[in-house]
Structures are given as C-alpha cells and as structure tokens.
Amino acid sequence: MNQDIVIDITDLNKWYGHFxxxxxxxxxxxxxxxxxxxxxxxxxxxxxIRCINRLEEHQQGSIVVEGTELxxxxxxxxxxxxNVGMVFQGFNLFPHLTILENLTLAPTWVRQLPEEKAxxxxxxxxxxVHIDSQAHKFPGQLSGGQQQRAxxxxxxxxxxxxxxxxxxxxxxxxxxxKEVLDVMTELAEEGMTMIxxxxxxxxxxxxxxxxxxMDAGEIIEEAPPEDFFTHPTFDRTQLFLNxxxxxxx
Amino acid sequence: xxxxxxxxxxxxxxxxxxAPPLDxxxxxGWIRQNLFNGKGNSLLTILALLFLLKxxxxxxxxxxxxxxxxxxxxxxxxxxGACWAFVVEKFRILMVGIYPSPHLWRPAVSFxxxxxxxxxxxxxxxxxxxxxxxxxxxPLPLFWIINGGMGLxxxxxxxxxxxxxxxxxxxVGILFxxxxxxxxxxxxRSRMAxxxxxxxxxxxxxxGVPLITILFMASVMLPLFLPKGVNINNLxxxxxxxxxxxxxxxxxxxxxxxxAIPPGQMEAAVSTGLTHxxxxxxxxxxxxxxxxxxxxxxxxxxxxxxxSLVIIVGLLDFLGxxxxxxxxxxxxxxxxxxxxxxxxxxxxxxxxxxxYGRSIEKNNAW
Ligand SMILES: Nc1ncnc2c1ncn2[C@@H]1O[C@H](COP(=O)(O)OP(=O)(O)OP(=O)(O)O)[C@@H](O)[C@H]1O
Ligand SMILES: [Mg+2]
Numbered sequence: 304m305n306q307d308i309v310i311d312i313t314d315l316n317k318w319y320g321h322f323x324x325x326x327x328x329x330x331x332x333x334x335x336x337x338x339x340x341x342x343x344x345x346x347x348x349x350x351x352i353r354c355i356n357r358l359e360e361h362q363q364g365s366i367v368v369e370g371t372e373l374x375x376x377x378x379x380x381x382x383x384x385x386n387v388g389m390v391f392q393g394f395n396l397f398p399h400l401t402i403l404e405n406l407t408l409a410p411t412w413v414r415q416l417p418e419e420k421a422x423x424x425x426x427x428x429x430x431x432v433h434i435d436s437q438a439h440k441f442p443g444q445l446s447g448g449q450q451q452r453a454x455x456x457x458x459x460x461x462x463x464x465x466x467x468x469x470x471x472x473x474x475x476x477x478x479x480x481k482e483v484l485d486v487m488t489e490l491a492e493e494g495m496t497m498i499x500x501x502x503x504x505x506x507x508x509x510x511x512x513x514x515x516x517m518d519a520g521e522i523i524e525e526a527p528p529e530d531f532f533t534h535p536t537f538d539r540t541q542l543f544l545n546x547x548x549x550x551x552x
Numbered sequence: 553x554x555x556x557x558x559x560x561x562x563x564x565x566x567x568x569x570x571a572p573p574l575d576x577x578x579x580x581g582w583i584r585q586n587l588f589n590g591k592g593n594s595l596l597t598i599l600a601l602l603f604l605l606k607x608x609x610x611x612x613x614x615x616x617x618x619x620x621x622x623x624x625x626x627x628x629x630x631x632x633g634a635c636w637a638f639v640v641e642k643f644r645i646l647m648v649g650i651y652p653s654p655h656l657w658r659p660a661v662s663f664x665x666x667x668x669x670x671x672x673x674x675x676x677x678x679x680x681x682x683x684x685x686x687x688x689x690x691p692l693p694l695f696w697i698i699n700g701g702m703g704l705x706x707x708x709x710x711x712x713x714x715x716x717x718x719x720x721x722x723x724v725g726i727l728f729x730x731x732x733x734x735x736x737x738x739x740x741r742s743r744m745a746x747x748x749x750x751x752x753x754x755x756x757x758x759x760g761v762p763l764i765t766i767l768f769m770a771s772v773m774l775p776l777f778l779p780k781g782v783n784i785n786n787l788x789x790x791x792x793x794x795x796x797x798x799x800x801x802x803x804x805x806x807x808x809x810x811x812a813i814p815p816g817q818m819e820a821a822v823s824t825g826l827t828h829x830x831x832x833x834x835x836x837x838x839x840x841x842x843x844x845x846x847x848x849x850x851x852x853x854x855x856x857x858x859x860s861l862v863i864i865v866g867l868l869d870f871l872g873x874x875x876x877x878x879x880x881x882x883x884x885x886x887x888x889x890x891x892x893x894x895x896x897x898x899x900x901x902x903x904x905x906x907x908y909g910r911s912i913e914k915n916n917a918w
Binding site (some may be wrong): 388412457 | 817822826830842
C-alpha cells in the first residue's frame with residue numbers, strides 16, 4: 304500500500320514574506336488516483352500544486368514525489384519535473400513556435416529524442432486530443448479550447464506519470480470547456496495520476512476519487528465526491544458549495 | 553402558406569454607393585482637412601510655404617543648377633554654385649582613407665560582400681537563421697581582406713580610414729555588442745547576487761559616462777592596465793571601447809524585452825523538464841529578441857553616428873577625412889560642399905536602416 308504513494312506531502316508550510324499561505328498541509332496521493340482540489344479564490348490551491356513541481360519553494364515540511372524529496376538540489380527538481388506534467392490556466396504555449404514545435408521542444412532537449420521520433424510522437428498525442436490538423440499553426444491562430452488541448456498534449460509528450468492541472472478550463476468559453484474536460488476524462492480513464500484544481504463540479508463528481516476543499520491555506524475537508532457533495536462536514540464547505548451551485552444555475 | 557401573409561414581406565434593395573462630396577475626399581479633401589482646417593493651421597501652412605519658397609530654390613540652385621561637377625579649375629570662377637568636383641576629387645580618401653592604391657580592390661571586394669549581405673537582409677531572401685549566421689561570420693573574412701596576412705599583403709591599420717573605417721567600427725561594434733548585451737541583460741536578471749551586481753555595475757558605469765570619455769580611456773588608459781609586453785593597437789582599443797559602450801545600451805534594450813515576456817512562459821518551459829538555462833535560451837530569449845529588433849536597429853543607427861567621435865582619439869573615419877580634406881591647401885574653401893556631402897551620406901545610410909526597422913516592426917506578427 305505504502306509503496307503506491309507517489310506524492311507524499313507532510314506538514315507543509317509556506318510563506319510569502321509574512322503571509323502564511325499554506326498551513327500544515329498533509330496530503331498523500333496514490334498511484335492512479337484522481338484528486339480534485341477546490342476552494343475560494345486566494346485559498347492557496349495554485350500555490351499547493353505549484354509546490355509539487357517546485358515552481359514555488361516551500362519553507363517547512365516535506366514533499367516527496369516518487370521517492371525523491373524536493374530540496375534545493377537542482378538535479379532532483381529537474382528529475383521530478385520530467386515526470387510531472389503541468390497544465391496552466393492561461394495555456395502558456397510558446398507563441399514563437401508552431402504547435403508541433405511546442406510539443407517536440409522538451410522531448411528533443413530533455414529526453415534527447417531524435418527529431419523525427421519526437422515529431423511522430425507529438426503527432427500521435429495531437430491526434431489523441433483531436434487537433435492534429437493544427438500541428439503547423441502557431442498558438443495565436445488556435446481557439447482557446449484548442450490551445451489548452453495542445454498544452455495538455457505538450458505535457459503528455461514527456462510521458463509524465465503525474466499530471467497537475469491548475470484551473471485548466473476557467474479561461475475558456477463554455478462551449479470549449481467540454482472539449483478540454485473530455486480530454487482530461489479520457490486521460491483519467493487511462494489511469495494517469497492527476498491532481499486537478501477546478502471548479503467544474505460535474506467533472507469532480509464523475510472523475511475524482513477524492514475531492515479536497517481548501518480555504519485560507521488549509522485543507523478543510525477531504526472526501527470521495529459522493530460524500531463531499533451530499534453531506535460535507537464543515538459549514539465553510541457547505542457555504543462554498545452553495546455559492547458554486549447558485550453561480551452555475 | 554397563406555398568400556395574404558406572404559404579400560406583406562418587403563424586399564430590401566440596398567441603395568447604390570454614391571461618391572463622397574468633393575471637398576472631403578481625394579487630394580483636395582486631404583489638403584483641406586490636414587493643412588487648412590481652422591485659422592491657426594492655415595496660418596502655419598502659409599508660413600511654412602513661404603519659408604520653403606525662400607529656402608528651397610536657393611538651395612537647389614546652389615546644390616544642383618549652378619553646381620560644378622567635373623574639373624577642379626572651373627570651380628573658382630563660378631562660386632555661386634557648389635563645387636562637387638571637390639568631392640569627386642577627394643572621393644577615394646573619403647571612402648577608404650589613405651589605403652594604398654595597388655590594394656584598392658580589397659575595400660571594394662569587402663564593400664561588395666557587405667552589400668550582398670545587406671541586400672539579402674533587406675529583401676528577406678534567406679531565413680532569419682541563415683541571416684544571423686551570415687552577419688556573425690562576416691567580420692572575419694572582411695578583416696582578413698582589409699588587413700591582409702595569409703597570402704595577402706599586410707596593410708597597416710594606420711592607413712585605414714574614411715567611410716570604410718566608420719562602417720567597420722559600427723558593424724563590428726554591433727555584432728560583438730549584441731551577444732555581450734544579451735549576457736549583461738541576463739546577468740542583470742540573474743538570481744545570483746554577485747552576477748547581478750556585477751552586471752548592474754558594468755551597465756550603469758558605462759551608461760553614466762559619455763562615449764568620448766570611454767574612447768579616451770580606451771585609447772589612453774587601457775595600455776596602463778595591460779601587462780607589460782602586451783601591445784594592442786589604437787584601433788583595436790577604440791573598437792573595444794565602442795563595443796563596451798554599445799553593449800551596455802543593448803543590454804538595457806534587451807532587458808526591456810525580457811521583462812515583457814510573461815513569467816508563465818518560463819514556468820511552462822521548466823515544468824516540461826527544461827533547465828532554467830535551456831528555457832531561457834529556447835523560450836524566453838527568442839521571444840524577447842523578436843520584441844526588441846526595432847529598438848536594436850535603432851541602436852545600430854545611433855552607434856553608426858556615434859563612431860564619428862573616434863576623430864578625437866586620432867582616427868580618421870568618414871567625418872575625420874571630410875575635415876582633413878577641407879584642409880588641403882590646393883582645395884581650400886570647400887567646407888560647405890564637404891559637410892553637405894558628409895551629412896547626405898550619413899542621412900542616406902541612417903534613414904535606410906530606420907526604414908528597414910520600421911518595416912520589420914510592421915511584419916512582426918506571429
Ligand atoms: N508571489 C506572491 N507573492 C505574494 N503573495 C502571493 C503570491 N502568489 C500568491 N500570493 C497570495 O497567496 C494566496 C494564495 O494564492 P493562490 O494563487 O495559491 O490562490 P488560489 O487558491 O489559486 O486562488 P485562485 O482561485 O484565484 O487561483 C493569495 O492570497 C495570493 O494573494
Ligand atoms: Mg489559482
């Protein structure tokens with residue numbers, strides 16, 4: 304059982320200056336587990352998942368990813384990043400490269416894959432997210448939904464064992480949200496370990512193994528989706544769920 | 553369908569287009585709207601016209617209609633017009649200084665090479681990558697052709713001069729200061745405090761001092777710091793001064809470009825496993841450079857003009873040769889012609905570079 308834990312966060316604390324942004328976070332993620340993190344704006348969701356691939360540095364506690372602890376050791380950080388893909392709210396595709404070049408950049412430079420091989424693999428991933436016809440366009444020529452799917456494919460090209468999503472659909476128009484969520488659902492069904500910050504409650508209900516609710520830098524509630532949505536144990540969670548429901552109606 | 557209801561539908565027929573009223577369109581409209589819209593503007597237009605009427609014909613008559621173009625002797629009689637024969641006579645010295653006659657083909661070949669690369673650049677005949685390669689590999693063959701060695705007769709650097717020297721200083725200055733400026737700009741953003749402090753120190757020190765001072769220091773003081781026995785000639789010292797000066801400014805231009813790149817680009821790049829350095833080189837820097845190409849071209853223009861200051865440390869560049877040629881006892885009194893020609897050449901070169909920069913700015917879309 305313990306061997307299957309791929310992310311192990313123990314008593315994690317982080318400060319921005321004097322601002323205590325993450326407070327005593329404990330989180331264990333098993334292989335193949337799908338976790339959805341939700342919570343009000345500013346609660347520290349992004350900060351938490353950005354700590355997992357060290358885009359943010361923590362000051363106390365430990366984060367162990369696939370047996371490697373995140374410290375100031377640059378090589379460890381890099382090894383972890385190679386196996387942990389990340390998808391951002393704003394897509395962050397490289398505007399000076401075509402979609403195909405966006406996808407082949409890391410495989411050729413980090414995995415030292417020959418260019419032909421990298422291209423072939425990139426095309427396969429683009430086909431999986433249904434945008435192989437856009438391979439030679441630049442990011443600016445794609446719709447938001449297409450860009451986000453390209454960004455997912457870019458992360459997948461490194462064959463990561465864990466995927467982090469930071470509000471991947473909140474910059475998208477409603478009709479594009481579905482196409483991105485569909486891709487993410489397919490990924491979940493293939494058994495990818497996923498941590499996903501999102502307010503898409505339908506996605507959380509169908510895909511997540513566990514839903515985590517954060518507020519003010521703490522994990523308040525942690526439960527399987529049925530329990531989480533039907534009988535949350537904290538008033539704060541209840542309030543948040545009510546707000547989300549009224550918004551989506 | 554009910555025929556009564558169908559009858560009620562009106563069919564829309566668009567009106568034909570009509571020509572705009574004459575006084576708002578076409579050349580007359582333009583003149584009205586831009587030159588004579590209101591009392592103040594009309595007055596200014598008339599004043600400007602009067603001024604042009606007073607100056608332009610006189611200038612044209614001096615520079616073109618009453619000018620002498622060929623023989624030197626005829627000049628003194630017709631002093632009403634410009635004596636371009638002076639420029640014709642001095643042309644060689646203005647272009648290449650006192651570069652020895654039997655070797656004149658060498659500056660000519662160099663100029664041909666430079667012109668070829670310029671044309672390839674202007675008309676975008678080859679890819680950006682090839683262009684960069686061509687430009688950066690240009691100085692070495694040019695130096696060999698002009699300087700000699702390896703089979704070619706050596707021509708001492710004290711014999712170099714004129715426009716050739718100005719262009720050489722500027723082209724080499726830009727080409728070397730570009731990578732140096734990139735390093736300084738990256739250093740200034742480095743997370744390592746010592747690298748950052750050093751970069752800021754160098755940039756601010758150089759930017760806080762006029763180019764003249766740097767040239768003096770390079771020419772007079774640099775030899776004092778060098779170990780005994782190491783001897784670099786004056787031209788090289790001045791060139792180093794020009795490169796340092798230019799790289800500080802280019803560093804600031806590039807820093808502006810780097811700041812314009814959202815941090816998400818770096819984050820996305822390192823999150824795929826690229827190292828910080830790879831991400832900088834492959835993702836952040838190419839975007840930043842593309843943003844600042846117009847400003848860098850602006851720096852090229854500025855540097856080309858600034859090289860005229862080397863006259864104060866005894867190098868006879870284009871302006872230096874202009875000045876020297878007016879002192880020729882056989883050709884006294886042609887300062888006007890000399891400096892008008894000098895300004896014209898500078899203007900043509902700088903204006904062309906600027907226009908090229910503008911055209912890049914317009915095509916700079918991804
Ligand atoms: N670089 C920073 N410096 C200082 N404070 C920061 C920084 N980044 C984030 N914060 C603060 O930390 C808190 C948590 O930010 P975080 O981005 O993790 O929130 P979030 O839960 O992802 O919110 P959202 O739903 O709006 O994305 C916020 O109050 C924010 O203002
Ligand atoms: Mg966030």
